[in-house]
Amino acid sequence: MKKSFLVSIVVPVHNEEGNIDPLIDRLKKSLSSIPFELLFVNDGSTDATLTLLKQKAREDKRIKIISLTRNFGHQNALMCGYSHVTGDCSIAIDADLQDPPELIPNMIEKWQQGADIVYAKRKTRNDTFFKKLTAYWFYRLMNFLSDTPIPADVGDYRLQDARVTKFLADLPEHNKFIRGLVAWGGFKEDSVYIDRDARHSGKTHYPLTKMVNFALDGIISFSTKPLRVATYTGFVTSLLGAIGIIYAVYRRLFLSHEYWTTGWTGLIVAVLFMGGIQLITIGIIGEYIAKMYRETQNRPSYLIGEKINI
């Protein structure tokens, strides 16, 4: 049991002006007897978010801000936060109050009992039917394809011991799929259960296109199974091709003359089928090449504009 400790709360924010006040209020209430730092990573907000945060940071030095030069995306903003925390454990939380801050003391308790990672598992989630459906399938597909089991129905609301956070920050990868890496590390895990609320104010920054990209990124950075699937598909189509060839030759050699010239349908089916499979396979290979290309460019995944109270 750690007697004196500091908890770092990391909040990536992008255009959350309506949520800053209630979030800080509820966090402070939940952490009333716990020493904490509250690190906001402003991810290129274009509304009053940064102004509001600066005002809060002037009143309370425990509130710290890193403002990125532009919008780098939720996961990059979160990584930036993880790289700058100083606490003995850190907790990432969304700014929109979908993750109830009241659970933080329970998470800390589990950490004190020895867990390195405490997940907040979603017992229920108050989202649109569509979001629930896509999220459900995302985790299932991810786990089917990935070599590391990734806990289902947990987001980024999670407590991490400082050594887990350091492990994440020190990894040389640029485009980090945090949820996967945390599970990959093999640390001691525990969980608490939450009812995920609806957004307090504003609307989601993860529309379908972004969710699909996030899912694809996760799969590409965590698994080479799609390449395997492409190889197997190649075997199966070759087998079908061989059967087709034997049949075509048989027709030409042993059947009567009228059969020779009626192969148009078969031909078009074969050409389109092969074309589709080849394009998909090239696409899959392309995804991996793109990933390698981005990594070799060696660009930072975020740029810091200003720091406050740090």
Ligand code: UDP
């Ligand atoms: N966010 C961010 N950068 C972005 C998009 C989102 O920092 O480009 C933050 C956002 O302010 C929120 C968190 O990431 O604190 C989760 O975003 P959101 O609630 O829109 O995602 P959802 O809960 O719908 O998956």
Ligand code: MG
């Ligand atoms: Mg949200």
